[in-house]
Amino acid sequence: xxxxxxxxxxxxxxxxxxxxxxxxLLIVFFLFKEGIxxxxxxxxxxGFVMAVHPNNLVNSISPGMCKDIFDGKIENWxxxxxxxxxxxxATLEDIGSLYTEEEIGSEMEHLDSCFNDxxxxxxxxxxxxxxxxxxxxxxxxxxxxKKISLNSFIRGIEWFPTSKPVAQFGILxxxxxxxxxxxxxxxxxxxxGLACAIYMAEITNKRTRSFMKxxxxxxxxxxxxxxxxxxxxxxxxxxxxxxxxxxGETALSGSIxxxxxxxxxxxxxxxxxxxxxxxxxxxxxxxxxxxxxxxxSKVLIPYSLxxxxxxxxxxxxxxxxxxxxxxxxxxxxxxxxxxxxKPIRTIxxxxxxxxxxxxxxxxxxxxxxxxxxxxxxxxxxxxxYINFVTKRRRM
Amino acid sequence: xKRILIALLAVVTLANAQNVKIKxxxxxxxxxxxEAEAYNKKGVGKVSVxxxxxxxxxACLIDGSTDIASSSRKIKMDEKLKLQxxxxxxxxxxxxxxxxxxxxxxxxxxxxxxxxxxxGIFTGKITNWKDVGGSDMKIVVYSRESSSxxxxxxxxxxxxxxxxxxxxxxxxxxxxxxxxxxxxxxAIGYVGLAYDNNGVKQLKVSYDKGKTYIMPSMxxxxxxxxxxxxxxxxxxxxxxxxxxKPFLDFCLSKEGQAIVExxxxxxxx
Amino acid sequence: MDAKRKQQVVFTAIKTxxxxxxxxxxxxxxxxxxxxxxxxxxxxxxxxxxxxxLKGGIFPAIVGTVCLIFGSMLFAFPIGVLSGIxxxxxxKEGPIKQFIRxxxxxxxxxxxxxxxxxGMAxxxxxxxxxxxxxxxxxxxxxxxxxxxxxxxxxxxRSVDKTxxxxxxxxxxxxxxxxKKVILPIxxxxxxxxxxxxxxxxSGETAPILFTVAAYFLPKLPxxxxxxxxxxxxxxxxxxxxxxxxxxxxPLAYGTALVLIFIVLICNxxxxxxxxxxxKTKK
Numbered sequence: 001x002x003x004x005x006x007x008x009x010x011x012x013x014x015x016x017x018x019x020x021x022x023x024x025l026l027i028v029f030f031l032f033k034e035g036i037x038x039x040x041x042x043x044x045x046x047g048f049v050m051a052v053h054p055n056n057l058v059n060s061i062s063p064g065m066c067k068d069i070f071d072g073k074i075e076n077w078x079x080x081x082x083x084x085x086x087x088x089x090a091t092l093e094d095i096g097s098l099y100t101e102e103e104i105g106s107e108m109e110h111l112d113s114c115f116n117d118x119x120x121x122x123x124x125x126x127x128x129x130x131x132x133x134x135x136x137x138x139x140x141x142x143x144x145x146k147k148i149s150l151n152s153f154i155r156g157i158e159w160f161p162t163s164k165p166v167a168q169f170g171i172l173x174x175x176x177x178x179x180x181x182x183x184x185x186x187x188x189x190x191x192x193g194l195a196c197a198i199y200m201a202e203i204t205n206k207r208t209r210s211f212m213k214x215x216x217x218x219x220x221x222x223x224x225x226x227x228x229x230x231x232x233x234x235x236x237x238x239x240x241x242x243x244x245x246x247x248g249e250t251a252l253s254g255s256i257x258x259x260x261x262x263x264x265x266x267x268x269x270x271x272x273x274x275x276x277x278x279x280x281x282x283x284x285x286x287x288x289x290x291x292x293x294x295x296x297s298k299v300l301i302p303y304s305l306x307x308x309x310x311x312x313x314x315x316x317x318x319x320x321x322x323x324x325x326x327x328x329x330x331x332x333x334x335x336x337x338x339x340x341x342k343p344i345r346t347i348x349x350x351x352x353x354x355x356x357x358x359x360x361x362x363x364x365x366x367x368x369x370x371x372x373x374x375x376x377x378x379x380x381x382x383x384x385y386i387n388f389v390t391k392r393r394r395m
Numbered sequence: 396x397k398r399i400l401i402a403l404l405a406v407v408t409l410a411n412a413q414n415v416k417i418k419x420x421x422x423x424x425x426x427x428x429x430e431a432e433a434y435n436k437k438g439v440g441k442v443s444v445x446x447x448x449x450x451x452x453x454a455c456l457i458d459g460s461t462d463i464a465s466s467s468r469k470i471k472m473d474e475k476l477k478l479q480x481x482x483x484x485x486x487x488x489x490x491x492x493x494x495x496x497x498x499x500x501x502x503x504x505x506x507x508x509x510x511x512x513x514x515g516i517f518t519g520k521i522t523n524w525k526d527v528g529g530s531d532m533k534i535v536v537y538s539r540e541s542s543s544x545x546x547x548x549x550x551x552x553x554x555x556x557x558x559x560x561x562x563x564x565x566x567x568x569x570x571x572x573x574x575x576x577x578x579x580x581x582a583i584g585y586v587g588l589a590y591d592n593n594g595v596k597q598l599k600v601s602y603d604k605g606k607t608y609i610m611p612s613m614x615x616x617x618x619x620x621x622x623x624x625x626x627x628x629x630x631x632x633x634x635x636x637x638x639x640k641p642f643l644d645f646c647l648s649k650e651g652q653a654i655v656e657x658x659x660x661x662x663x664x
Numbered sequence: 665m666d667a668k669r670k671q672q673v674v675f676t677a678i679k680t681x682x683x684x685x686x687x688x689x690x691x692x693x694x695x696x697x698x699x700x701x702x703x704x705x706x707x708x709x710x711x712x713x714x715x716x717x718l719k720g721g722i723f724p725a726i727v728g729t730v731c732l733i734f735g736s737m738l739f740a741f742p743i744g745v746l747s748g749i750x751x752x753x754x755x756k757e758g759p760i761k762q763f764i765r766x767x768x769x770x771x772x773x774x775x776x777x778x779x780x781x782x783g784m785a786x787x788x789x790x791x792x793x794x795x796x797x798x799x800x801x802x803x804x805x806x807x808x809x810x811x812x813x814x815x816x817x818x819x820x821r822s823v824d825k826t827x828x829x830x831x832x833x834x835x836x837x838x839x840x841x842x843k844k845v846i847l848p849i850x851x852x853x854x855x856x857x858x859x860x861x862x863x864x865x866s867g868e869t870a871p872i873l874f875t876v877a878a879y880f881l882p883k884l885p886x887x888x889x890x891x892x893x894x895x896x897x898x899x900x901x902x903x904x905x906x907x908x909x910x911x912x913x914p915l916a917y918g919t920a921l922v923l924i925f926i927v928l929i930c931n932x933x934x935x936x937x938x939x940x941x942x943k944t945k946k
């Protein structure tokens with residue numbers, strides 16, 4: 001009996017031990033299961049198709065072109081390789097206002113003939129109609145919209161997930177935005193953090209160190225939403241004033257806040273790395289007549305370079321995934337820019353801001369999960385890199 | 396300590412009353428919250444309100460975790476299909492209307508715009524205030540998040556369905572739009588009439604190519620001269636009608652509509 | 665003497681930068697404290713929000729956050745500690761241990777918004793918990809587990825080898841040794857990890873956005889299947905939405921101060937325990 005109990009306890013331990021691995025796999029499974037669905041789909045509103053006049057030469061259309069047409073930037077079929085006709089747009093609502101209620105029918109049972117009528121009369125027509133209105137007698141030509149591919153998803157420069165009738169799922173501006181703030185954060189945090197680590201590990205006495213250590217820990221403990229709030233009420237107006245900008249919600253504001261948030265990671269890990277340098281190395285350097293700074297810059301830093309790169313990588317990892325603070329201070333404008341003085345939009349902020357309003361299970365919802373996958377891949381790559389570096393150091 | 400006890404007691408009594416849950420649009424939230432507060436005081440039933448967004452509300456109606464979904468946009472085709480798949484019939488009630496006003500920084504000399512000009516500004520065709528009669532200053536466009544009902548309504552109704560410029564700053568909530576516009580000289584944005592307009596300037600709007608310009612206000616919204624106005628919806632499962640009806644009747648009653656006006660929304664006529 | 669000169673300059677720069685880091689913290693804390701302390705009162709802490717959240721207090725948000733802390737720790741603490749024990753005491757160095765460690769590190773590195781996505785897809789939708797304390801707590805628990813595992817492992821590793829050997833020499837089994845000898849010694853350090861993860865859990869916003877947090881609730885939660893308000897989400901809401909941001913500002917400062925206060929207490933407690941423990945060990 002007692003043996004059985006012991007065995008039971010050991011099994012509990014075993015299961016707990018594997019818990020994190022199971023969780024990671026579950027997260028991967030659910031994230032990718034939902035996120036992968038977006039690929040191969042046509043970014044057309046669900047239940048709708050696009051159609052043109054039967055004589056139209058155009059057979060397929062890309063989502064980007066479609067948006068330009070609806071935005072009034074493309075006005076003639078010639079631009080799409082068709083005959084020169086002005087494009088005439090019609091959606092379900094337009095049909096509803098063009099035809100009387102009698103013609104459409106009380107339960108929209110004659111909708112198909114209305115669409116048929118419209119497309120016959122307009123040679124330049126481009127219509128978006130519900131699939132249910134496409135009957136066997138439908139005269140118009142249904143054109144295909146290009147499917148979403150990994151390529152178009154990652155390299156597309158426009159993110160209009162709710163645009164109708166064709167949505168735009170291009171995440172390049174979100175990726176550059178995310179990388180831009182993260183890089184800025186590290187550029188801000190690295191000099192400060194490294195200086196602080198050197199100071200704590202090599203220069204100051206034990207008492208100052210024991211005073212600074214809890215401060216760094218506290219800096220790590222402050223919730224991100226508090227940082228965001230601080231950024232919103234202090235940093236954003238400050239940036240606007242200092243640089244005489246039109247808007248203060250910029251990549252720079254985000255970088256500064258994220259930099260402060262990345263500081264504790266960088267300080268703690270670099271300090272550990274510096275402390276782990278064998279005493280013999282230090283002594284040898286001092287014995288050769290080097291000053292303390294020469295020892296630090298020529299011996300200690302090169303020796304702990306691996307640890308410092310780990311710190312940088314972890315700092316970037318934290319910055320890439322940070323959500324609330326960024327959401328509150330960067331302005332969330334999805335434009336493709338490399339300027340620090342312009343508003344940008346990051347991947348985590350996009351998920352946080354849009355998931356609540358996206359209809360569950362729809363294409364927009366799936367696209368947000370795909371963004372989650374992208375984020376996961378980023379952080380996974382960073383972790384694997386760190387693992388690789390630390391292993392090399394052990395060897 | 397006493398207060399905690401009272402709160403706990405209230406919790407116990409609450410559990411017995413009939414509960415109705417409203418969930419959804421953050422635009423409808425302040426209104427639904429006040430209607431619920433007033434209705435709960437009557438002691439007939441208890442209504443609790445949570446936000447999350449129009450999409451979340453309708454998703455919850457589909458899976459049955461809310462009784463009423465509030466929405467600042469009409470239910471979408473695919474959401475209708477999902478409700479059908481779940482074997483649920485729903486009804487739609489309009490409880491109030493919301494007028495959107497166009498706001499700019501108080502230092503801006505422009506005081507009126509036509510719909511076409513607004514479209515140009517929000518699509519990114521017009522980028523400087525001097526093109527619409529103001530001083531030489533870059534226009535900073537503030538918009539709501541792309542998934543919010545307000546964003547879609549504005550796009551369909553004011554921008555002739557054209558898309559926003561990529562340079563637009565998307566704020567997570569309307570309050571943030573007001574805040575930013577009041578801080579930013581060249582800013583333009585849109586907010587519901589219910590929001591406090593201290594620190595920003597409302598613009599007159601023309602929907603007839605500049606013949607008449609109308610100032611947004613409760614009066615012009617009520618007499619229908621102000622054009623940018625939209626309905627706010629509640630959706631519910633027809634199965635629960637008997638349980639929900641008293642609250643809906645309250646909202647549509649004179650008393651309920653008075654609350655609508657007091658909260659800053661436009662009452663139905 | 666040039667090198668000495670240079671060292672002096674560099675060290676001054678380093679010292680300045682280090683104190684800049686301290687200054688940043690002091691500025692942030694001071695700013696929130698000065699603006700927030702004015703609204704903190706007994707009423708603010710124990711009253712319901714009123715008048716479209718422009719007046720009244722933050723009581724339901726405090727209750728909600730306490731619920732989430734309890735809920736998440738109920739799951740995270742046992743699993744984390746057991747996992748740490750398994751890793752340090754049972755598994756030998758090798759590919760399996762490396763794999764589990766890699767996975768734990770990965771879990772720790774996953775951005776909090778991804779936990780939110782997962783929580784929504786798995787707990788809320790798949791398991792059908794809906795937006796509830798249960799779903800929110802579980803999501804937060806997964807986030808806290810790697811932290812607890814790591815501190816547990818470190819705590820166990822720092823237990824002197826002689827204790828183990830003495831116990832085995834007396835004929836105790838492995839499990840018995842762990843339970844009766846090693847855990848009691850390592851306990852204070854494990855507790856530190858626990859307290860720090862409480863601090864972390866209480867401040868997370870992104871994971872609870874779509875799993876539990878409510879904008880406004882007129883009542884306190886009655887079961888674990890209900891939504892609650894939570895302090896971090898409340899702060900976010902107060903800072904960005906609402907019909908009158910200027911009027912809500914003081915309340916936002918107050919909420920931020922309460923949040924920081926929780927974190928401060930957690931850090932302080934963790935430090936006290938750590939210090940006392942290291943002293944007695946000597």
